[in-house]
Amino acid sequence: MNIEKLKGRLDFLREAEKLKDVLRSAHTSCGRPESTAEHSWRLCLMAITFADELSGLDLLKLLKLCVIHDVGEAINGDIPAVSQHAFPNKSQQERSDLMLLTRSLDPGLSEEILALWDDYENALSPEAKAVKALDKLETLLQHNQGLNPADFDYPFNLTYGKRYTDADPLFKTLRTLIDQDTNAHIHRTISLRDEQAADIETITQLIEAAFCNEEHSSHSEPFIVAALRRAEQLSVSLVALDNDRIIGHVAVSPVTLSSGAAGWYGLGPISVRPDRQEQGIGSRLMQAALARLQCLGAAGCVVLGDPGFYGRFGFRAHPGLELPGVLPECFQTLAFGGPLPVGRVQYHPAFAATE
Incomplete structure (x- = not known):
């Protein structure tokens, strides 16, 4: 030893x-x-x-x-x-x-x-x-x-x-x-609420950042939301906050159908700050927006985007409903209990905004 x-x-x-x-x-x-x-x-x-x-x-x-x-x-x-x-x-x-x-x-x-x-x-x-x-x-x-x-x-x-x-x-x-x-x-730690006037500049910056590197984006999303707001066509505009900091936004606006069916809305754009994506925030905004539409008595909702993502919320491509110039599988529909309509869908003219 x-x-x-x-x-x-x-x-x-x-x-x-x-x-x-x-x-x-x-x-x-x-x-x-x-x-x-x-x-x-x-x-x-x-x-x-x-x-x-x-x-x-x-x-x-x-x-x-x-x-x-x-x-x-x-x-x-x-x-x-x-x-x-x-x-x-x-x-x-x-x-x-x-x-x-x-x-x-x-x-x-x-x-x-x-x-x-x-x-x-x-x-x-x-x-x-x-x-x-x-x-x-x-x-x-x-x-x-x-x-x-x-x-x-x-x-x-x-x-x-x-x-x-x-x-x-x-x-x-x-x-x-x-x-x-x-x-x-x-x-x-995340809460959702309706947008407020003081949020508008932050929402615009958020949408721009969210779509900046999106391959299939026209990068006009901030202009679309601003135009919908000016036209008073934002039926739903929710923000997601983390400790009072806006990290996500979803917009919903009315659409018209050639068949005359009423009560239909278009969901989007939906935006999440790049460093907070893939954390379920977009899903929470989606669920809240759909719940709000049902409270408003909406007949249903359409969306243009990834079938894999939106399919999780019940959206499905419907052969009787079309958006001209768009692949059928990317244009999806969700009815809130009633029959699915047929015909062509037209978004508000604000979706043509480029500035």
């Missing part, structure tokens, strides 16, 4: 204890900031919990990687993932800090710890790749479970660490389940 070696290891443990006081951006379910040590603990627990699904991997190595991966933060602390782009030297700093932390250890152990950290940081071994994914999943799990500040950035979760979690079916499935919780949080 080498007393000096034992003393050196105790010194290392005393230094590593600082990790208990290193705080992360995540919060616990009681609302206090989470420590890095707590994150590492549950990361170990995750590895044990899913060990039976990680066939072929060395559980002891997994656990070692879980424990070591953030130990270097004991000196200079944690940098939240959302801010790491501003710290390009984070990896080098953390490695230097780890070398400083392990300076009291005997060479064999210090080299093993550093090799484990290098393996994790560079995702070299299958075990390191697994811990990389589990690390992201634990972070997301805590973000969703924590009692967070009102301005917590839940949308960031939806893209964080996907290149690691998408690399394995188990992690991808877990990610899908956790993302469902993330989306639920996002939707709880």
